[in-house]
Amino acid sequence: MRTSLDEIKQLEAYVFKQQSPEESLLMQAQLHLDKGLAERLEDQKKVYGLVQQYGRKRLKEEISQVEAQLFGEAKHRSFKERIFKIFNL
């Protein structure tokens, strides 16, 4: 694996606390000394947050599609009627 990818892997292990205490300490020291590395770590954390947001957005789309099926398709008519009745619709 390329050096830069190896670094990403190590930063990931640091973020998710998958390192041994020694490795983690070493990483902390490196982050203290290397500003560029610290910046890359912060950017990488942002990516994890971004992926989480993206995942939720996509999941909500999937759920909305299921909901649309249940309220729109003829084969689910009894379900829809049952729900509408609850709300006196």
Place this chain on the structure above:
Amino acid sequence: MKDQLTSPAGREQFFLRLYQESFPDLAKYIQKRGGTLADAKDVFQDSLVIYYEQLTKEKPIANQKQQAYLFGIARHLWFKRYQQQSRFLNEVDGVGEGLISDQIPQEPAHRDVWQFLEQAGQKCMEMLKAFYYDRLSMEQLAGQFGYQSTRSATVQKYKCLEKVRDQVKQKSLTHEDFIG
């Protein structure tokens, strides 16, 4: 059940079943408390997201408890929603408090973020999502994305991470851009 959640088709079946089993009860519950069908739909959608995230991250919840668990999340979300609307906060008890650590975030305020995602490459985002959000194993990831080995899938995953990270840096996107 976790295996069922690893593919879009499996998730569809899973959510269909949950709607059929649990949505009518929630609808009744919310209707009795003055809520609308739109309220019930919103609350249920958000509950399913939270439930899904719990399932992918933690030990499976026993089958017979699933419905009760999902209903607990929904009831908690409904209370929160009701509290926000109500001026009489003290009348609402704290049932369900502490059940949920995550909050459902609002859609990002900046459309740019989603445009940016498109640029980062749909395949990369899907792959990162499958691993970090849906929590597929490396074997499942390799299978779903057509890699010969877990090793090549792993390398590709880190390449994608690097690609998106470079874009984050370039655009100086901040956390606020994502949470709106």
